[in-house]
Amino acid sequence: MPKDTSIKSILIIGSGPIIIGQACEFDYAGSQAALSLKDEGISVTIINSNPATIMTDKVIADHVYLLPLTCESIEKILTEQKIDAVLPTMGGQTALNLCIEADEQGIWKKYGVKIVGVDIAAIEKTENREAFRQLMVDIGVGVATSKIANSFLEGKEAAQEIGFPLVIRPSYTLGGKGAGFVHKKEDFDLALSRGLQASPTHEVLVEQAVLGWKEYELELLRDSNDNVIIICSIENFDPMGIHTGDSITVAPAMTLSDRCYQEMRNQAIKMMRAIGNFAGGCNVQFSVNPADDSIIAIEINPRVSRSSALASKATGYPIAKIAAKLAIGYNLDEIENQITKTTSAYFEPTLDYVIVKIPRWNFDKFKGANRELGLQMKSVGEVMGIGRSFIEALQKACQSLEIGRAGLGADGKQNRNLEEIMYSLEHPSWDRLFHIYDALSLGVPIESVRKATKIDRWFLNQIQDIVNLEIELRRYNLTNIPEDFFYTLKQKGFSDAQIAYILTNVTEEDVYQRRKALGINRVYKMVDTCAAEFPAKTPYYYSTYDGENESISSDKKKIIVLGSGPNRIGQGIEFDYSCVHGLLAAKEAGFEAIMVNCNPETVSTDFNMADKLYFEPVFWEHVREIIELEKPYGVIVQLGGQTALKMAEKMHEHGIRIIGTSFNDMDVAEDRGRFSDLLKELGIPYPKYGVAESAEEALEVAHHVGYPVLVRPSYVLGGQGMSIVINDEDLEKAVVGLLKNLPGNRVLIDHFLDRASEAESDSISDGDDVHIIGLMEHIEPAGIHSGDSFAVLPPFDLSDNVISKMEEYSVKIAKALNVRGLLNIQFAIKNEDVYVIEANPRASRTVPFIAKAYDVPYINIAAKIMLGVNKLKDFNIVRKLKGYAIKEPVFSFDKFPEVEKQLGPEMKSTGEAIRFIPNLEDPYFRHLYKEKSMYLSK
Secondary structure (H helix, E strand, O other), rough: OOOOOOOEEEEEEEEOOOOOEOOOOOOHHHHHHHHHHHHHEEEEEEEEOOOOOOOOOOOOOOOEEOOOOOOOHHHHHHHHHOEEEEEOOOHHHHHHHEEEHHOOOEEEEEOOOEEEEOOHHHHHHHHHHHHHHHHHHHHOOOOOEEEEEOHHHHHHHHHHOOOOOOEEEEOOOOOOOOOOEEEEEHHHHHHHHHHHOOOOOOOOEEEEOOOOOEEEEEEEEEOOOOOOOEEEEEOOOOOOOOOOOHEEEOOOOOOHHHHHHHHHHHHHHHHHHOOOOOOOOEEEEEEOOOOOEEEEEEEOOOOOHHHHHHHHHOOOOOOHHHHHHHOOOOOHHHEEEOOOOOOEOOOOEEOOOEEEEEEOOOOOHHHOOOOOOOOOOOOOOEEEEOOEEEEEEHHHHHHOOOOOOOOOOOOOOOOOOOOHHHHHHHOOOOOHHHHHHHHHHHHOHHHHHHHHHHHHHHHHHHHHHHHHHHHHHOOOOOOOHHHHHHHHHHHOOOOOOHHHHHHHHOOHHHHHHHHHHHOOOOOOOOOEEOOOOOOOOOOOOEEEOOOOOOOOOOOOEEEEEEEEOOOOOEEOOOHHHHHHHHHHHHHHHHOOEEEEEOOOOOOOOOOOOOEEEEEOOOOOHHHHHHHHHHHEEEEEEEOOHHHHHHHHHHHHOOOOEOOOOOHHHHHHHHHHHHHHHHHEEEEEEEEEEEEEEEHHHHHHHHHOOOEEEEEOOOOOOOOOOEEEEOOHOOOOOOHHHHHHHOOOOOOOEEEEOOOOOOEEEEEEEOOEEEEEEEEEOOOEEOOOOHHHHOEOOOOOOOHHHHHHHHHHHHHHHHHHHOOEEEEEEEEEOOOEEEEEEEOOOOOOHHHHHHHHHHHOOOOHHHHHHOOOOOOOOOOOOOOOOOOOEEEEEOOOOOHOOOOOOOOOOOOOOEEEEEEEEOOOOHHHHHHHHHHHHHHOOO
């Protein structure tokens, strides 16, 4: 069936600010869907309150509404735009819930808007736990024994009937909010109360716990002809009991028997057809009893999910893009295969490689948090590794995490405390994978590890293989390693740094040079979705050590953009937004734009964004060899946050051109000591400071600058490790803790300006001129990380004298640092004196916010200046803000109820929203201003 020609305009509902459980996978899905619909000549309107996403950029949609996700906002849009249909499946649970609420209020009916991509009845059947359980029973799909409860008494009765251990699952929640295991009767009352409170309908499912069973997911697509295809099978490395968002996952499924897989496929298709008559995507989760392969259904989500983004990047099949076309009436066989360009989308991808996803956590930001993983999702991001084998993909994923690991083990970070290791295996946290390796390397039998973890023995055998290879490698030195064994090590994902560590007394560079001398070179394979059965047209690559190289370097002038790696607190989606604009600017300037990143959730790793995509760890060995193959004109590190900036020194040492601000100038800004010396030369006020490499030196500095002091390491992002201390005892603890966790680093001791206001500026410099793109004043005082502060654009309570000084200092610093591109500066203001706290010559969290508030493509402008193709005078910048814009930080403290919610110098917010107000008399602003007054008077 061809597309529905009655649909001329569509509203896509976004997911709002980033929170734990709902991250930038929905930015990716919404962006894909919008571009897909625009290709069909349909006008696309987007509502989303998140300013940091590319989804809310005019390169994506025809109309963007940066409004709160409420029914009032929906009505405002429908009165201003003629909307024919709404697509709510691209914005996660937030979008679905808003769609339901608007439907219940009769808004869609009132304005003649049809819902596409999902059936409201389907949402009800899948989110209402009892309705879902009954439907599964009716269609003959197995489910765990369970009872619904709408009250405390009903919950107690259900527990008594089913018996322990139990799972409590609230209805209509995201990321497992309020869910949990109850192993014994004494813990049940508290868990039940928490679950009832978490559900917006005060409803929970009390269910038999299938702890230790294997967990699988299938990603499906269905068209209006009821054709269903399975895009991807995903196996959880971790057994049931850990939220799938916190599980290491593998595609395709590794340990699933063919009989069980076929039965799972049949059940998934039956489930999708049973929940409603709609065309679009669906995610189904199953649990399998390892003893007899019996299957039960866990849940079905009639929308794109985090797993959809993973499946899209794993297979090269753009699920959201195809789902959007299905929603407007197309059938699968009428849509072009995006990879081959010669076959239809009515095919199931076939993989001749393996992908491994590992989540990324930020427990260090939540002191005292319960770090044990369970049914409530706690990870803030994820990475994906692609390899020819499971173990190669696993090692690459470990290298992508940016937690200081060179792979799985063999890097000096091993734990040798057997008691701690065995406890970790039974009580999983972020480091259990590494402790499995530690246990096996200490000689713990595989069967003992399997009993403790319930992880399938096949996976454990793979990790044992790594340990065995290390043992064999210790028999050699660098000069006598057999070439075939060296080749095997690289095929198994061992980094040069790991090999150097095992051999001892050699460096990573020594291993690299020896490998090159032996002709052991990394090759690049295309992600083609069809195991090379048809020629692929898409330039999407991963590296391995197997056969011929499929990535042919062109003779075009190239720019490589280094991505930001996994999302985490302090480095979020705003850097991916910046990278996408860097790619677009490079292409517009006539360069071949090449992207390197390992985050499956992001728009930058959509194979349509760059001229060439390398889905690889942003890890020196991998980046270096891509640069050697492509021989780019230069590399952009300024847009990928701290991840990319960490590469700058290595590239500088190897003579690789850094586009924009030079390494030395960036280093001056990053090194707090050098930067303060620069401020002194410029005559710019800054808090008294000193540098210490020991607790004794820190005490001397603190006595010189005076308490209270701000203690912080150099070269960090998101305020990591920062604290404010007021006496010698606290200072000693803080410094010892920092030097232990950041060996080789220096600690900065700054006098803390108590009860000072804080403000910041963002600017663009081309080396001659400096354009200040925005000045913002914070609601919270100095001492609370800027990422956690409400920021108001333009300033609301700063004198002309203060603003003039901020502008003067911004220009002086930009010129002194020879900035080419972006510069963010943070100020403390006390008694009309303006002090500079820090300067960052790179993309920041605030630039997307300013760009959206003023409706100016500042990142694109900055990228073209960095590339040297334009000067500031080439742009006619016209601002459009009426009134004020407020950046609202958003937190995920509900995931860690045991944690102190006090804000400080270390950033804790997971995302932000934007809110526009007409004037300073706005009630919302008056409430915030009252908070500021209370802070400053304390």
